[in-house]
Each structure stands twice: as structure tokens, then as C-alpha cells.
Amino acid sequence: MNQEIILLCLAAFGAGFIDAIVGGGGLLQTPATFLILPQYPVATLLGTVKIPSLAGTTIAAVKYAKQVKFNYKVLIACTLSAFIASFSGAFLVSKINNTQIKPIILVVLVAVALYTYFNKQFGVQQHKQQTITKQVALAAVFGLIIGFYDGLIGPGTGSFLILVFIAALGFDFLGASAHAKIVNMGTNLAALLYFAYSGHILLQFAIPMAVFNIAGSFLGAKLALLKGNKFVRIFFLIVVFGTILRFAYDVFLKA
Template sequence: MPDISLFTLVTLCLVAAAAGWIDAVVGGGGLLLLPALLLGYPHHQPAYLLGTNKAVAIVGTTAAAVTYARKSPVDVRLAVRIGAAALAGSALGAFFAAGVSSEVLRPVIMGVLLAVLAFVVLRPSFGTDAPATGPVTARRVAAAVAVAGLGIGFYDGLIGPGTGTFLVLALTAVLHLNLVQASATAKIVNVCTNFGALVVFSVQGTVLWSLAALLAVFNLGGGWLGAHMALKKGSGFVRGVLVVTVVGLVAKLAYDQWA
């Protein structure tokens, strides 16, 4: 494990648990963990921290996906179809990730977060309606594969943080799912995007495996707890967590950027 103080290590473990919880509820846990890794390892190349974040995230996301699949009405076959496209997109994005710098990373993440916040606040009923019934049209499936699969998958491999949130928003808008259904579907897709990117990062040797193994344990616990809470409390709870999470992360990134 790279040299790091005990205080920083404990902080990262707690952040990993919180990120797992947020990822399971609404997605976007990487927007918490990746900035923490950037602060904890300011002299490491961003590619190593992106790779480590992927190794941690895939564990918690997998736990959440299994929990949702067991207890929520999710179309696993459709999620896997979108996930296959997302895997290809994320692998391609990860291939280009070595050229991403931390100076570029923070403002990009912050801008995307602000866009998400504006969308959710201006659409108060978004994702809280009853779940869609009946078969999903082929046109909507194709749109979901293109947008949630290839497009967001590429972003996940290239940068990563916020992928779960963007998947939830895209699946809700394109397939007319409610937020709980969209979260369940997004977890399965997100496992595929994490796997595709992690394979590339592993081949490139840009994963801090010992650190990732420790943080993954805490991320796993957070993901398990978050999935159970989202299923129990419903879409209104998920939407509230989304808004609070985005506001907090924008404030934190803005402070880190300009303080």
C-alpha cells in the first residue's frame, strides 16, 4: 500500500463506505471517493486513482445489483443488453484516461453535477411516478443502449464519477422507469461499465490494488445498506438523497478548486 497517514487511511475508508451507500441509492458514489483519493494522493497520476476507484466501485456496485435483482422488479435481460454496450464504451474510455489531468477533472465533474442538479430541481415529479407497464418499445431500447450504454459507458471509463447518477437519469427518461426501478437497472449496467474499465486499467498497471482491497470492504458494506434502504423507502427517498448529494459534492469540489 502506498505511504499514507493513518488519519487519511481511516478517512478514505469512511468515504468508501459512504460512496457505496450513495452508489446503491442513486449512483454517483465516485463523485465522493475520487475527490477524496485526489486529496489523499495529490502526487499520484490521476490514472492510478481512476483505476483504484474502479476496483473499489465494482465491489459495492455488484453487491447492490444483486440485492436489487432479488427484491425489485427489474428486467435483467434488458439491463444486460445495455450493460454489454456500456462495457465496450467504458473500455474505450479507459483507454484514453491516461491523458486526463486532475486540473481538468475537478471542473468537469463540477459542471456535470450542476447540470444534474438543475434538471432534478426543475423536474420535481421526475422519477417519482408509477413504474412503466407493458413492453418497452424497440426504439426506446435502442436509445437506452446508445445513451446509457455506449455514451455513459465511455464517460465512465474516461472519468467515471457520476456514472451511476447519469444512468439513473437516462434510464428514467428513456425507458420511463421510476427512480427505484432505474436504480436497480443502473446497478447491473454499472457493474458492466466498471468491469470494462477495470480490465483496461489492470492491463495498464494503473490500479493500487492493496489500497483498493481495503476500501472495497467498506464500499461493500455501504452498498448493501444503501440498496436495502432504497427498496424500503421508495422513489421519494432516492430523489431526496440525489439532491442533497449533488449539492454537497458541488460545494466540496468548488472549495477544493478555488480555496
């Protein structure tokens, strides 16, 4: 038990650090939890990791809120739609074969990585090209899509949110990351409510993991704010590449 908690807490710290900067901490925390606690059902492990994820994301969001100006109309529209969709995705996760969706996501991720790498100005500066009405509408639509994805599959949600805030809504990397944290709080909370209602949470593991996820998130958010957009852009590319490897393994190698 003690060894399991130590390993889980280390994974949670790393996940919190990554999540606070560009999202994608679930790529570390979720597989690690599955590996360390193979004796528990998948739904129980998914429910358990939602507590540290929510805790760490909340701390990062508070840290960003002190230095980044939020667009509250866009934020509310995206968060509300993502919350509803994430709850629906969590409900349907046991009824839909998500392996058919993963090849499509893999292609999208490769395209995102290539575009971000070759477009050096992508997300370095803020570019507002739409009216606030159009931004709110786009935020609500993408909130539904990504929220549902988070509840159904999960890994890379933070990175997809950042991409939407930059490419569709015209934010820079730092602003996109800050807004993504709030939306991700909503998706995590929605999924957590469903898993808690259905009794799929192991508090003896979730609570210490949450403490370490918070510590990692605090450090990650502080570093992102200190280093700025170019650092976040590089970190974004690294995490997207890691996400690509994960999905490529699932699509081509995993039985």
C-alpha cells in the same frame, strides 16, 4: 500506512452508501483517495478505486435484484454498450483534455437538478411510453455515451444512468437505480480491466477499501428499498447538487 488505510476505508464506506442509492459515490471516494495518497500517479489511483467501486456496486445490485424486477433486454443492451465504451474511455483518458467537456456537463447537471426539483412526479411512478424495441435501442445509445464518460471522466456516472432510465426509458427512481447498478458494474469492470492490464492498481489499499465499500453499499441499498421512490428522489437531488459543486469548482476555481 495505517492512518491512510483508515481514512480510505471511511471514504469507501461513504461512497458505497451513496452509490447504492443514487450513484455519485465517486465524488467522495476518488477525491479522498487523491488527497490521502498524493505520492502516486493519477492513473494508479483511478485504477485502485475501481476495485472498491465494483465490489460495492455488485453488492447493491444483488440486493436490488431480490426486490426489483429487471427489464433484461434493456439491461443487456445498455450494459454491453457501456462496457465497450468505458474501456475505450479509460484508454483515451490520457490522450484527451477533458477539462473542455466539464463546462458542458455542468450546464446539463444544473438543468437536471432544476427539472427534477420542479417536476415533483419525475421518477415517482413508472411510465412506459416506448415499445421494447425503442427502449433497447435507446438503452444501447445512452450506454455508449455514459460508458465512455465513465471511462474518461467518471464522477456522477450513476446519477446520469438513473436520469436516462427515468427520462428516456420511463422507469421510476427505484427501478432506475437498480438497473443503473448493473450497468455501472459493467463500466467499472471495463475500466478496471484496462487499469489492471497497464499495472495501475494498489491492492494493499484497494482490498480493505472494497470491504468497507461493500458494507456501505449493503446499508444504502437496504435503506433505498425500505424508503422507496420519494426518498431516492430527494437523495438524487442532493447528490446532483454535490456533483454541480464539484464541477463548478473544476471549471471556475481550479487552476
